[in-house]
Amino acid sequence: MGDPSxxxxxxxxxxxxxxxxxxxxxxxxxxxxxxxxxxxxxxxxGLAVTDYxxxxxxxxxxxxxxxxxxxxxDVRWSGEGHRQRIRDATFGFVGKYVxxxxxxxxxxxxxxxxxxxxxxAEGQYNPTPDQGGAGSPAVGHERNGxxxx
Amino acid sequence: xxTGELSRGQFLRRGAATLGGLAGLGLADPLVAFAKxxxxxxxxxxxxGFDANFQLVPTNPLIHVLPPGIGFEMATxxxxxxxxxxxxxxxxxxxxxxxxxxxxxxxxxxxxxxxxATRRMQHGTFGFI
Numbered sequence: 257m258g259d260p261s262x263x264x265x266x267x268x269x270x271x272x273x274x275x276x277x278x279x280x281x282x283x284x285x286x287x288x289x290x291x292x293x294x295x296x297x298x299x300x301x302g303l304a305v306t307d308y309x310x311x312x313x314x315x316x317x318x319x320x321x322x323x324x325x326x327x328x329x330d331v332r333w334s335g336e337g338h339r340q341r342i343r344d345a346t347f348g349f350v351g352k353y354v355x356x357x358x359x360x361x362x363x364x365x366x367x368x369x370x371x372x373x374x375x376x377a378e379g380q381y382n383p384t385p386d387q388g389g390a391g392s393p394a395v396g397h398e399r400n401g402x403x404x405x
Numbered sequence: 406x407x408t409g410e411l412s413r414g415q416f417l418r419r420g421a422a423t424l425g426g427l428a429g430l431g432l433a434d435p436l437v438a439f440a441k442x443x444x445x446x447x448x449x450x451x452x453x454g455f456d457a458n459f460q461l462v463p464t465n466p467l468i469h470v471l472p473p474g475i476g477f478e479m480a481t482x483x484x485x486x487x488x489x490x491x492x493x494x495x496x497x498x499x500x501x502x503x504x505x506x507x508x509x510x511x512x513x514x515x516x517x518x519x520x521x522a523t524r525r526m527q528h529g530t531f532g533f534i
Contacts, residue, residue: 265506269534274522275450277470279481279515282532287514289488296490298514298532305534315468327534331512333490340475347453347463347471349478351489358492360510372501375508380496383509390511391474393492400451401484402520 263310265373267327267364270306271315294335294354294395301328307366323369329362333395340394348404353396357382446521448482448529470533473511480515481533487517491533 269280282300289296306322313319337355344350359380364373383389454466461471471477473491480489491513498506513533521527 267534271468272447272450274447275469276448277450277454277468277481277533278511279448279450279531279533282514282530284516284530286532287516287530289490289514289516291488296514298490298512300532300534303534329512329534331492331494333492342476344478347451347478349480351479353475355475358494358512360492360494360496360512362498362510370502371504373498373506374501376497376499380494382493383495385474389474389495390472390491390493391476393473393490393494394475394479395488395490396479397487398478398480398489398515399486400478400480401449403484403486403518 265364265366266308266310266314267305267325268308268314289395290335291354291395291397294333294337294356296331296333296335296395298331299329302326303328307364324367325365326367327362327364329360331358331360333358333393335395337392337394349398349400350404351396351398353394355392355394358393446523446525446527446529448519448527448531449484449522451478451481451483453478473513479513481513482515482519482531484520485515485517486519487515489516490514 268278271277286299305325305327307325308314308322309320333356335354335356339354341352362375382393385391450469453463454469456462457467470481473493479491494510496508498508515531518528
């Protein structure tokens with residue numbers, strides 16, 4: 257992730273009181289997925305979120321007052337990359353994945369603002385660990401908790 | 406274009422929300438969204454995540470999320486069995502006022518069966534935005 261000290265917008269649904277992180281129920285129609293090939297598409301249109309300014313403020317507070325915002329997005333996973341199985345007893349999950357690049361198209365706007373932010377299609381990349389990123393995107397099947405055995 | 410903004414390496418981190426019952430709600434707490442959401446009962450978070458020093462820990466984290474890449478648990482819902490997708494994407498964005506930005510997104514999905522906070526088996530679709 258980039259240096260949050262330079263961050264000026266942080267659009268997300270927030271952290272639930274039980275700790276569930278940035279995760280919300282969505283319509284199944286917003287997702288198309290083929291775990292066999294690793295291809296998937298996730299879409300949202302005009303969705304209400306909060307702009308926390310930066311991730312540190314979102315987690316710890318104490319910064320600028322969060323403001324309501326709306327976003328739209330279209331994320332595509334291309335799949336067709338290497339396949340990998342993982343069993344992690346420390347974190348308690350098992351999964352099988354198909355790697356492949358992912359791209360996004362989005363717009364975002366603070367409700368009280370007059371600037372619409374739009375992603376550029378060119379130049380997107382999925383940062384490697386050497387670049388301080390998470391590595392390859394992937395689509396797959398995962399089991400954890402009571403389903404981890 | 407405001408090149409001064411770009412040269413400061415400004416960073417537009419994208420998150421998002423959901424379709425359906427959430428649009429238009431103030432999402433101060435996503436629990437409210439689940440209470441009014443499209444048929445999905447509240448899940449529990451994964452036990453692992455980042456601690457206060459942003460180190461990965463399997464239990465008692467500060468935030469219940471792991472990096473969105475192969476090798477890490479991609480789901481943020483525990484007691485989950487289903488399909489997942491995760492991605493970190495970087496790029497540039499532009500504002501309608503001519504400003505230029507960098508962005509860094511973490512976008513995921515989960516769809517499958519899970520045990521909800523009341524210990525009932527459920528089936529749902531989730532976005533990590």
